[in-house]
Amino acid sequence: MNINIDNDIETIKTHSEDAQGCSYELQSSTKVLTEQEQRLVTPTTIKKKKVRNRKLQRYWRKLRKQGLDEATIRMYKLAHQLQEQDQIHDVEMEEIISLNHTKNLPGPYNPQRKRTKRKRDESTKQNSTKKKKRSTSSLKIQEQEQERQEEKENDRENEENPMNKQTISFHYYLNATDQKLKKMLKAAFVDGKDILTWCQSKENLHYLREHTRLVDRVHYLKLEEDLWENYTIYGETYHCWVSPLSKKILKDNQLKSDYKISKKSTEKYRERIKQQKQEAEEEVQRHALLLKDYQHQDSNVDEQSLWATILALVRKGQHKLSQNYQHRKKYFKNSAKDYSLVKSCYDYQPTKEEVISMQVIWQATANECKSQQNVDILKQHLFMKRIPKSLDYLDQSLSTMKHKLAKPIYNDKIRTTILTRHKKIIAQNKADLMAVDISIAEAAVRGYHQYSEDEKNKLANRMKQDPLRQPFIEQFIQAIEQRQTHIRQYMEYLTQRRIRFFYHRSDDRRQNWFRRSYHLNLYWDILPSSSIIEADIKLTPEQLALLSRGPKYVPPCQSRFYKKEVRNKMIQEEYQNIITKITDFFRQYSYCISKKRINEFSDDLKNLLQRLYTKKLSRKLSVRAKREHKLMISIRRYLRKYQHVILRRTDKSKVFHLGDGNDYQRKVLEYMQETEAYEEITSGISPLATNLRQVISLLNHLYHAEKPLITKKQYEAMYPKENDTELGHLYFLPKPHKIGTPLRPIVAAIHAPAMLVSTYLNNLLRPIFNHVARKTIYNNSIDPVKQLETYQKQGYLLTSTQFITIDVKNLYTMIPQAGALDALHRFCMKHATELKFGNLTVNTIIRLVCLVLDTNYFVFNNKYYKQIRGGAMGSPLTMTLANIYMYEWEQSLIQHQQARHELYGRYIDDIFMTSNESIDTIKALLDRENEKDPNIRISCTIHDSVEFLDVLIENRQGQLKTSVFRKPAAEPYILPYTSDHPRHIHMNTAHTALLRGLRLCSDVQTFDQERLNIEIALLLNGYPPKFIQRCFQKFFKKNNVTSIYKDLHEETFQQFHVKLLNECQVKDHSSEQPQQQQQQKSNKNEIDQKDNGKSEKKRRQLIIHYTYESGPLKTFNRVFRTIWEKHFCYTNSPLNNVRVILGTRINKTLDHLLVKKKPPRILLRTNNGLPESSTT
Secondary structure (H helix, E strand, O other): OOOOOHHHOOOOOOOOEOOOOOEOOOOOHHHHHHHHHHHHHOOOOOOOOOOOOHHHHHHHHHHHHOOOOHHHHHHHHHHHHHHHHHHHHHHHHHHHOHHHOOOOOOHHHOOOOOOOOOOOOHHHHHHHHHHHHHHHHOOOHHHHHHHHHHHHHHHHHHHHOHHHOOOOOOOHHHHOOHHHHHHHHHHHOOOOHHHHHHOOOHHHHHHHHHHHHHHHHHHHHHHHHHHHHHHHHHHHHOOOOOOOOOHHHHHHOOOOOOOOOOHHHHHHHHHHHHHHHHHHHHHHHHHHHHHHHHOOOOOOOOHHHHHHHHHHHHHHHOHHHHHHHHHHHHHHHHHHHHHHHHHHHHOOOOOHHHHHHHHHHHHHHHHHHHHHHHHHHHHHHHHOOOOOHHHHHHHHHHHHHHHHHOOOOOOHHHHHHHHHHHHHHHHHHHHHHHHHHHHHHHHHHHHHHHHHHHHHHHHHHHHHHOOOOHHHHHHHHHHHHHHHHHHHHHHHHHHHHHHHHHHOOOOOOOOOOOOOHHHOOOOOOOOOOOOEEEOOOOOOHHHHHHHOOOOOOOOOOHHHHOOHHHHHHHHHHHHHHHHHHHHHHHHHOOOOOOHHHHHHHHHHHHHHHHHHHHOOOOHHHHHHHHHHHHHHHHHHHHHHHOOOEEEEEOOOOOOEEEEEHHHHHHHHHHHHHHHOOEEEOOOOOOOHHHHHHHHHHHHHHHHOOOOOOOOHHHHHHHOOOOOOOOOEEEEEEEOOOOOOOOEEEEEEOOOOOOHHHHHHHHHHHHHHHHHHOOOOEOOOOHHHHHHHHHHHHOOOOOOOOEEEEEEEOOHHHHOOHHHHHHHHHHHHHHHOEOOEEOOEEHHHHHHHHHHHHHOOEEEEOOEEEEEOOOOOEOEHHHHHHHHHHHHHHOHHHHHHHHHOOOOEEEEOOEEEEEEOOOHHHHHHHHHHHHOOOOOOOEEEEEEOEEEEOOEEEEEEOOEEEEEEOOOOOOOOOOOOOOOOOOHHHHHHHHHHHHHHHHHHOOOHHHHHHHHHHHHHHHHHOOOOHHHHHHHHHHHHHHOOOHHHHHHOOHHHHHHHHHHHHHHOOOOOHHHOOHHHHHHHHHOHHHHHHHHHHHHHHHHOEEEEEEEOOOOHHHHHHHHHHHHHHHHHOOOOOOOOOOEEEEEEEOOOOHHHHHOOOOOOHHHHHOOOOOOOOOOO
């Protein structure tokens, strides 16, 4: 593969070139000594400098800088000289022993090979010295020039000959110290204690080291023999030695052939390698016989164990060398196949124009592959969170900012907040620049691919015009495409080889060989969702890295850190839940299963759970789980110790926010004073009992009346569970995307006395309201996109059209309760049938709503409060009441817009409008609406480009453009890939993001940019590139729209875009109004048939949930089905047609583990006195 891709193909070194590129042919020790003598005799005119030990010189200079005197340094020098003499003496003693005979050692194994200087082959050097001698005495200038030319040609031939190249030596373990060698022996062989004991003697260890070197040489020669055997096979298979291509063809196609050597020379070299291998094996056998001289009574070792240990050590030590040889074999095969494919194209005798087109196609394909390689490498950088060095210049501003903030006028909180924001901006800029680079490279891939296809079509058309070339069109194009495929395959191999390099070395500016994720430097590396810090904190980078995984992250293997009693209790509860679900299913649908089978199944299920919960984790997973658990505990202790630091998840971006407790307290008080929606209960007595009595009393009165106003089913649905009842509690979520980081109040009242009443009323009223306001209510961001596209088709979108967005301030807490009840009463009276909704009268509904509003008590800051204005944000009924109140307020705006064929829509407290009037007219209209109700305060934005929900809406000269909108402060956060969730959850995450982009983007180019944003977000959150590619390909292939993904086909995109918008139309069950209830009654038989169908479906589906966890529990789904089939799926079994669906529950998230929002239980469940301490 040699079409301008040589930079990506590393030079393949063969057996006689060392690591410095020095040619070295395999020679005998006699020949080497003879050549050395000849070189000594040869006179030289240039005086050679004395070789100095630069390392020692640097060491002496270092000692002088440290202040040592010359006498001390001279002492160190003498000691070093004595040590060298001892080593020389040892070497001389070793030369006497025949064990160290090293003749015929190839390349790096030859001790006479010098590593410090680049040399040519010794034979070449001899000839050159002779020629230099002749040239200085008698040769003329022309003869000297001719000799220089011949010398260059000889050097070129030696360089081109792959047999004169040498593989890099990877035998680092042979030069290891005694201590390291023992450690490697221990790691290489499990049962190596006796060998380590035997190696305590220096003589024994020296014998083992020497035998290891000999075995290493044998394995090296085997690798060399196998390499050149494959070289010969590839040459014969692809006919590289038969009718070779001319030099011109090789040059024109930029083709490098590795088969310039004759087959005969190759066979000779193989025979020589085979002979050397045989000699090396005999030497190993002779050396093995000397083991008996090292066996003593006090130190004896088993021979088989010793040889097995040495073999394991050699194989482990030569692992990288083996990989290098595998790559060389791949390279030879590629070269031979590529040569054959080019040759097959020229066999069709193409014309000059056809040859040019053929070369253009191949060059475009090679450029396409190189661009794709750039894309893959850039994505790998993001996945590994290692940014290229080319973006380091962005970090220079950080030191300037630190210098500015070092002034004493800034306190620690301001300093930390600003530095954190600065780092986040730098990281975001790096990610944006990476996205631009990826986008450019992807555009190049598509461009080159299209260029090659166009050139291929032109070539086919030209050949059709020539009658002599018409019969060869199909075969010739097919031959060209075969080489295109081969180019792509080999470039993909080279890309994967480069990507694997990321896992062995971190490509950061420090060039350190870190392999652990907790070595991330938060000041330099991009994290998926770095926490927003607005407080003076002292958390370590490892702790912040864990927080950056977000509130949804589930640490792995949490059950492993519980006490044994707690874990056993978990196993028992899991077992009881599953077996109860199964037995209830059998009983409900009357499946006759013998008790014996159920008992046997129960025993197997219990044993399975016990085994999976206690089975040992893999080492990698265990290390990771322990590390994350330790970090989580340390963060929890830190937050408990420093209570002025408050950890919360943010309101919109769903990342962690670390804020100052005093700021929280100040903002909460300001909010309460501004809204005047909360009233403190000064008595300090818990209102729980009073609220519970109110709810029970009203429900009993409605149900036990002389003529019941509610049915038994309604009574049971709304009746509170007294054992679980507790007061709600108020907490606040920060909104860092807004100036000043305001707080959003949330009342968590899931177990409040009136919560079930609120839920029932919401389920009753919300469908009715959605039906009434279906033309002006948005359920999600897709609704305004659909309306705008219809608006454009009808011709109302002009160049002068302005878009208006309106935000209602504090909607939930600013609406007066009396006004909300009046609006609800008018709504019910207007839309009820005979003053009823079903069997509930309007009066009954109003009384139940009053009950919900009157019992809205909660705990905050260890005090009891009552909400006297608006509704609790967290109560299901609150949003319905706010919608009904706003529906009355917005009627004048709706009528104004409908009269002018303009759009109006509202999503809770966000309003979107269109208008072709002047901006002054629009502002005057909105000012009048703002003064209509003192409880409703609005702020507006008027422009031809606005953001509404998560859609960016633009009017480009009368053309609509919509795209996915992300706030500038939004984090690229998606559920992390390493979170302890089932893998299908991560696949659904990618699919959902693609669906949203396809629905909201108005053209294929915009969608492609959104697809890239999704991919970058996935990469930053730990999703592997291959996993992302597989998910995307599966999604587009499933929907039969692969042309959108590969070719950005606009027509296919528009068709799929419209299809998805139509499918996403909300099926509003609220359309079943009381008027339609009569029709339902008349069609009762049809409804009964549907119910029977649903019952039959439930009868054939058994849904079981279990707790998912990484490690052994990942196999629970598969093993459970095996047990189920073993006990219940026999011949004629009634359960053969039952489909078992296993759902999953997840462990606690970081939000549950770290964020403490709930006050003490004593405040929520009893009316005891308040504790003295207070927390926010």
